[in-house]
Amino acid sequence: MDPLTDLLNGIRTTGAIFNQSTLSGAWAVRFEDGSPLALAVLVRGAAWVIPSAGGAMRLGPGDVAVLRGGAPYVIADDPAKEPDAVVRSGGRCARVGGQDASITQGVASWGPPESGGTVLVNGLYSVDGGRPGRLLAALPPLAVVPAGQGICPVSSAAFEDVIRPEPGQQVLLDRMLDLMLITALRAWFTRPGAQAPAWYRAHSDPVVGSALRLLEADLGHPWTVEALAAKTGVSRAALARRFTALVGQPPMSYLREQRLAEAAHLLREPGNTIAAVAGRVGFSSAFALSAAFKKAHGVSPRNHRAGTAPSD
Known part of the structure; x- marks a missing residue:
């Protein structure tokens, strides 16, 4: 892709x-x-x-x-x-x-x-x-x-x-x-002279692009850097170094960011519980997702879903 x-x-x-x-x-x-x-x-x-x-x-x-x-x-x-x-x-x-x-x-x-x-x-x-x-x-x-x-x-x-x-x-x-x-x-x-962001350019890299597609295709999978490295055919250290250089953040930091972004979307869908969303995006429990979500977004998943102000 x-x-x-x-x-x-x-x-x-x-x-x-x-x-x-x-x-x-x-x-x-x-x-x-x-x-x-x-x-x-x-x-x-x-x-x-x-x-x-x-x-x-x-x-x-x-x-x-x-x-x-x-x-x-x-x-x-x-x-x-x-x-x-x-x-x-x-x-x-x-x-x-x-x-x-x-x-x-x-x-x-x-x-x-x-x-x-x-x-x-x-x-x-x-x-x-x-x-x-x-x-x-x-x-x-x-x-x-x-x-x-x-x-x-x-x-x-x-x-x-x-x-x-x-x-x-x-x-x-x-x-x-x-x-x-x-x-x-x-x-x-695609205009002449376009300066695309780093992660965008990283998709064309044979190693990092493959790792990005693997992560984005299955956010809920229990990924590790070792598992990604094995899938992309390089060492753990080589993948971590190359991924960070091209994307601007380590693989697991990128994955966490994408998981929380997907959680924000899923929480707005009717019928989705916090626990169900946590499982779909790779968090071990509703509590783990709530803690990470509030730290990243300044609002609890429950308040985000309701569209209310950040909780105290």
Whole structure:
């Protein structure tokens, strides 16, 4: 499996929300939806993306912006323009001082379909499936894929067809956003001069890549460095040294991190007990998982599942 496939495999969204805007004149939209990942596709016209951390970038027709981290950002016709509309959680759109725009089955929109206006499509990504931690860590706060570098797989005509409120629309929206994200990230990671993170490059190493795939394929297995070394055909010391040099942490530290990330995902699935999750990700008991989880995440598994604040 190539490293990009490994990175994206299993990442799925559910309940995707799209925002389609037709804008003209002087305009600026502030996004405060808190999505850990968001896409902005300029279908027509020109715009600027201004992250909270700074570093505004200009978008042209067909350009795709990937925004990571959930921090507010602004998209405007001019980076100096004050926002006159806000998008909040759940894709709720409001004019500053005005009413919310309507949302129909995951699609929000405002603005008349003016022939000369700027058309902007935003996808708010929930990242409810898989283990998204490495994906988020591999991305900058703002990544822009120019139209000539990657091909957006969703045309304006196709989007117009999908946003019609008909049976199965939410599934179409979810899968369309997945496809748009994967296409954009493939272009981003394979662009000339791309500086991929260390663990990403490590997947191409014949020894460490094999060890990574073994660990990720069966997180609950009682792995040891000795067992991994035997599977990859090198000595324990050689594997530990090579793995740490390429990934940036020892094999068992990496495994523990991945186990806790998977546990965080499994705990949100209905019906999963802490003990059952512990067994699936390789912890000896619910107590062992709870102690490690709270140390790593600052919150108990029970509170994480309930979405409540860290316990005292």
